[in-house]
Amino acid sequence: MKIIGFYKLLIIGLLCLPGLKSSGQQQDMAFIEGGTYKPFVKGDKEEVPVNAFWMDKKAVTNTDYQRFVEANPQWSKENAKRIFADSNYLYHWPDSGLSQHSGPPDGAPVVNVSWFAAKAYCEWQNKRLPKLHEWEFVARAFPKNDVSADSLQRIISDWYSNRLKHDFLVGSVYQNTYGVWDMHGLVWEWVYDFNSIVMNNDGRNQEEMPEGLFCGSASLNANDATDYAAFVRFAFRTSLKGNYNLRKLGFRCAK
Amino acid sequence: MNSIHNFPKLLLPLLAAVILLLAPACQRDKQKFNTDNLPPIKGEVMAKLTVAPEVPPRIQAKTNTKVIVHLEIVEQVMRLADGVEYNFWTFGGVVPGKFIRVRQGDLVEFHLHNHPDNMFPHNIDLHAVTGPGGGAEATLIAPGKSAQFSFRALNEGLYVYHCATAPVGMHIANGMYGLILVEPLAGMSPVDHEFYVMQSEFYTSGRFGERGLQEFDMQKALDENPDYVVMNGAVGASAGENAMQVKVGETVRLFLGNGGPNLVSSFHAIGEIFDKVYIEGGSMYTENVQTTLIPAGGSAIVEFKCEVPGTLHLVDHSIFRAFNKGAIAQIKVIGEENHDVFSGKEKETVYLPEGSAIQKVGERKDASEEVVSERTLEERLEKGESLYKQNCLACHMDQGKGVIGVFPPLNNSDFLQARDDKGFGIIVNGLQGEIVVNGTSYNNIMPAMHMSDDNIASVMTYIFTELNNGGGLINAADVRQWREKNK
Numbered sequence: 001m002k003i004i005g006f007y008k009l010l011i012i013g014l015l016c017l018p019g020l021k022s023s024g025q026q027q028d029m030a031f032i033e034g035g036t037y038k039p040f041v042k043g044d045k046e047e048v049p050v051n052a053f054w055m056d057k058k059a060v061t062n063t064d065y066q067r068f069v070e071a072n073p074q075w076s077k078e079n080a081k082r083i084f085a086d087s088n089y090l091y092h093w094p095d096s097g098l099s100q101h102s103g104p105p106d107g108a109p110v111v112n113v114s115w116f117a118a119k120a121y122c123e124w125q126n127k128r129l130p131k132l133h134e135w136e137f138v139a140r141a142f143p144k145n146d147v148s149a150d151s152l153q154r155i156i157s158d159w160y161s162n163r164l165k166h167d168f169l170v171g172s173v174y175q176n177t178y179g180v181w182d183m184h185g186l187v188w189e190w191v192y193d194f195n196s197i198v199m200n201n202d203g204r205n206q207e208e209m210p211e212g213l214f215c216g217s218a219s220l221n222a223n224d225a226t227d228y229a230a231f232v233r234f235a236f237r238t239s240l241k242g243n244y245n246l247r248k249l250g251f252r253c254a255k
Numbered sequence: 256m257n258s259i260h261n262f263p264k265l266l267l268p269l270l271a272a273v274i275l276l277l278a279p280a281c282q283r284d285k286q287k288f289n290t291d292n293l294p295p296i297k298g299e300v301m302a303k304l305t306v307a308p309e310v311p312p313r314i315q316a317k318t319n320t321k322v323i324v325h326l327e328i329v330e331q332v333m334r335l336a337d338g339v340e341y342n343f344w345t346f347g348g349v350v351p352g353k354f355i356r357v358r359q360g361d362l363v364e365f366h367l368h369n370h371p372d373n374m375f376p377h378n379i380d381l382h383a384v385t386g387p388g389g390g391a392e393a394t395l396i397a398p399g400k401s402a403q404f405s406f407r408a409l410n411e412g413l414y415v416y417h418c419a420t421a422p423v424g425m426h427i428a429n430g431m432y433g434l435i436l437v438e439p440l441a442g443m444s445p446v447d448h449e450f451y452v453m454q455s456e457f458y459t460s461g462r463f464g465e466r467g468l469q470e471f472d473m474q475k476a477l478d479e480n481p482d483y484v485v486m487n488g489a490v491g492a493s494a495g496e497n498a499m500q501v502k503v504g505e506t507v508r509l510f511l512g513n514g515g516p517n518l519v520s521s522f523h524a525i526g527e528i529f530d531k532v533y534i535e536g537g538s539m540y541t542e543n544v545q546t547t548l549i550p551a552g553g554s555a556i557v558e559f560k561c562e563v564p565g566t567l568h569l570v571d572h573s574i575f576r577a578f579n580k581g582a583i584a585q586i587k588v589i590g591e592e593n594h595d596v597f598s599g600k601e602k603e604t605v606y607l608p609e610g611s612a613i614q615k616v617g618e619r620k621d622a623s624e625e626v627v628s629e630r631t632l633e634e635r636l637e638k639g640e641s642l643y644k645q646n647c648l649a650c651h652m653d654q655g656k657g658v659i660g661v662f663p664p665l666n667n668s669d670f671l672q673a674r675d676d677k678g679f680g681i682i683v684n685g686l687q688g689e690i691v692v693n694g695t696s697y698n699n700i701m702p703a704m705h706m707s708d709d710n711i712a713s714v715m716t717y718i719f720t721e722l723n724n725g726g727g728l729i730n731a732a733d734v735r736q737w738r739e740k741n742k
Contacts, residue, residue: 083663088371157460160374161470162332162342165345188374226471232375239376239397239420246398248374 009143026097029054029255037103037137040230050137055130056252058170058181059189060121062093065110068121075117085110088245107169109187109250115242118190122253128252129192132237136230141176152184156229159185187250194237286411294319294360301325304353307487307498308584310449310510311356313442319360326353327368328377328418328431333459335483336490336581337659338466343488344375344418344429350488351453352416352433353513356442357383359411364403365390371399376420378402382552383414383435391419400620408437413536415512419426424516428458428476430488432514434554439731446558447505452493452569452584454522454549455514456481456576463580464656479517483581484571490581494567495660495695501561503590508558509569511536515551518576522549524559524586525568531558559587563597566698568661578649583661587698603703630709632716632728639717642710647718650701661699665693666724677729678718679737682711708734 007122034052069076091112113121122128130138143151155174158164164185166172172207173185183189240249288294299321303311314322329348346352357363367379376397380389384406387393388487392405418431434453457477459469463483475481487493501507513520523546532544536554549555554599560568569584570577577583592599647665651657655665666670670677670692685703689696706714708731715734720726 091371157470157473160342161468162330164468228422228425232425235421236376236397239395239400243401244397244400247371248398 001217026054028057029059030180032134032138035137037133037140039081039136040227041234048133050133053130053134054255055134055138055180056127056254057179059109059187059250059252061170061203062110063106065113065121068124072120072124075120079092080114082243084243085114085245086243088112088247089114089117091245091247104133105169107171109168109182111187111247112245113251114245114251115194115240117192117245118251119192121251125253127253127255129190129251132191132193132196133184134254135189135191136233138176138178138180141178141180141183143174144177144179145174147177153229156158156184160229160232164190179239188233188236188246190249190251191237193241195242234236263554272622288360290407290409293407296321296362297366299323300535302355304347304355304356305451306347306353307351308347308450308452308493310354310436310451313356313372313438314358314361319358319362319440321362321364322357323364323366324355325366325368326379326659327370328373329370330373330375332468334483334489335459335469336464339459339464339490340468341405341457341459342429342468342470344377344426344431346379346416346418346431346721347441348613350430350432351451351455351704352431352432354451354510355416355435355437357408357437358442359437360440361408361437362405363408364405367394367396368401369396369398373398375426375729377418377426377431378420379416380419381406381415381435383412383437386411388419389416393495399574410634411437411439411538412556413437413500413510413512413556415514415552415554417514418554424476425471427514427516428456428471430455430514432512432649433511434512436510440637443508445506446508448499448501449501449508450586451510451512452486453488453512453514454484454486454518454520454571454582455488456516456518456580457485461484464653476516479648481518484518484576486569486584491583491659491661493584494658495585495697498566498585498587498660500589502565503561503588503593506558506560507586508556510554510556512554513549513551514603517551517704518571519551520549520571520582521546521572522555522557523547523570523572524557525570526565527561527567529557532556561586563593564590578658578662579652581658583636583658585660588662629730629732630713632720635713635716635728636720638710638713639715639719642706642714643717646704646706646714655718657692659695661688661698663695663697663699665718665722665724667693669693671718674726676737676741677733678715679734680715681709681739682706683738707731708738 032049032053036047036049037047038046073079077093077095080089083105089112119129142148143155170186171181173182175181176183262483281518297318297320298316300314300316302322302324306310314320326346326692328346328740329363330344331348332340332342341528344349367376376395378391378394378396380391382389384390386406389405390406394402396402414435414437416433416435418426420426432453434451459482460472461469473594483490485492491497493499511576519681529543529544532547533556535541535558547555547557565588567586568589569586571582651665652653657664670690682700682704685701687700689698711734712729712731716729718724719729
């Protein structure tokens, strides 16, 4: 018992260490130690380095976003410029703005926000949007309560098949081994460089694709052609433009 | 030298003339388009799209026109089989996608809409399009977006369309395919009925018939090992109560497609011969065909006249797909019998080959006269299960589930339970004609099964006990008594 208690303390201490390095707000963020990973789309190198960074544990909620809009009226539903956010911007909010008695639940992830809006939100928080490699690096982590590739795959395929039952609130699907919630199963998420890899439809035009990182010619350039969930994410990002606002697309910030 | 050299020269024009004379017999008059001088477009029409098995009426305008097509992509949970649901990705809210009909030379203005509540990006590749990706590159759209592009329908034929967004196989496996017909400007020859039937397969986490909302299984798709092979998007979608209906003497044209994603279809109509098959949906036809091959991502047009009443079963003659995975559609032909064409069963007699060591006349015991000692419930169940697999499973399916509208279920069957003879009469005499089982009507033929009393007792014990019909041990003596009474 004593030994177990000691180790528990040690682990908690180690987990707290990174927190001590920065300011108090980091309790909402997880420290990602970084490393290298094999990206889905082959670049010049097999392995891509990912430097240490902080990632929001949960996606940004409607309540979070309302505070941002109040502080930044240029991003209100009626003021936002169409070139930065098309006419679906905050589609699910009442025109008067989010109030306590109408609209989506406070703890639900904010959706119908454009890349420009998400970027502005993160900057307002002194953060930034995660980079694609950072996001994918964290998204590979297995669920904390069942550390296996199978359990991660199950969450993804249940999500895609509309079998996932949860109450559509942040922190309701699963927490991964970094302590980060809902990387799959809740909403798609913006990344800073979402359009750096172009999945040209089905990627049949390999010879026409530019080289290197920009070469996303689906099956020919994929590291694992059976990883259909990754195909889906990259195809999804390819279909986006910076001013798009989608009902199933939200975001979280990094630092 | 000279004469030999000249001979082929003389022969060539002759050969060409013969070919030209023969060609119209097996090929539709085909207009060749000069793309520098395309026919003028006059006016515009909104395309009427239909849900399988319906086919839209042909566009009546005398000259080529602009045809405006609106197709909406919807992701939604729908029925795959009884008690089985699947999150389908659809063109128009249905699988297969809605049927599009235009004429050669028409200008098609295509609008693709990705419903805002969808989760995935999509696009469309129409095989009828001459141009990059068949429109795929012009139409990749996120949920909540629409894309528009236009194309000239240069080649006539029946073409598949499908989603071509990565991962392509998954989009097709989830239901994203349909047919577009490019017919000659003057139309095809008139027939009484036109129908739309498209085969495809589904790869589910659960095995065939496993209840609940099923998810897509990538490994089974890679292995090309589907649990469901279906006509028109679901088991029984165009069978039983949903069967296509025609009258005796009417002509039928089927627009057939195969969405795949993997399997090639050996398309066959049980009880009919195709008078004409437009091979692979193109311009050339062949005649008097029993089974025609439809490639994945390909099509065929078949025509036939229904001469006698009955039910035609449209199947993939890779036959386990039909009877065990769902690949059956039906056409009910209603009308008067024509015994000059088909007599029905005229008589059935015992066949006793001569010179057989086993079955010499006089030695062969009547099945009913065997004397056997009775068996225990356990013995009957064990024997009954194996007899069920040998004799019943192919039609009545695993666990007696049946095929809705085609083969009646034996599992918890109100029809069986209501019979006084415990079903003995069906096994001994066979059964044909319309019956209603658990609320669904069936009109099919079960042949008489030549089984001993002992075997009938075992298989019926199995069916009553294991297939939820109230249970109970049935003895060979029960069967014998029934035979005595019904001699």
